[in-house]
Amino acid sequence: MTHPIRPIRVVLADDHAVVRRGLAGLLESTDDLxxxxxxxxxxxxxxxxxxHRPDVAVMDLQMPVLDGVEATRSIVAEQVGTEVLVLTSFSDHARIDAAIEAGAVGYLLKDAEPEVLLDGIRAVARGESPLDPRAARRLLSRGSRGGEGPGSGPGGAADLSPREAEVLRLVVEGLLNKQIAQRLGITERTVKAHLTSVYQRIGVADRTQAALWAQRHELGR
Known part of the structure; x- marks a missing residue:
């Protein structure tokens, strides 16, 4: 007898009722969220x-009582296995930076297409870090101006295979693993394998650090 796959459990946080209802309706229209x-x-x-100890908390940043950055910090400190995905407006770039430092694993913008948000939540549940390309560019620019940082060790772009470099360039563009697989005509499993190798070669721990490394080494240009 086959057992049904457990859906990804999500908590939504936003101070606007219309946004809350819209997000809830969108997620409930799926079979896996x-x-x-x-x-x-x-x-x-x-x-x-x-x-509830959900898999993912979708977090707005500008909220009353306790803002999204401090809420993210508190949720990460709880260590209950919940990952935080920031969903905010482009003007909140300073808070986006602060939320990433507080422990959020990814961020998307509120004007994203519905399927991008749904795929982003699924990506977070799989252990990935979805980044909106427009907001990512701002973070990358800040990181490149900041000099030394994650992944600033001796590894260079020449240490990557052509396919690994290609995958990393698409990470810089903000594509999720599923989108990278479709773009390159390979499986998601292969994309994950390439990224694991990339992280080891350049000495970083996650997607955001890898993107910052790529910017410093001008890999995305």
């Missing part, structure tokens, strides 16, 4: 995460 809690501010989001 389930909304287990909806919060009006960061404090409610933290409490819902403690109560």
């Amino acid at each position: 389930a909304v287990v809690g909806v919060a009006r501010d960061g404090s409610e989001a933290v409490e819902l995460v403690r109560e």
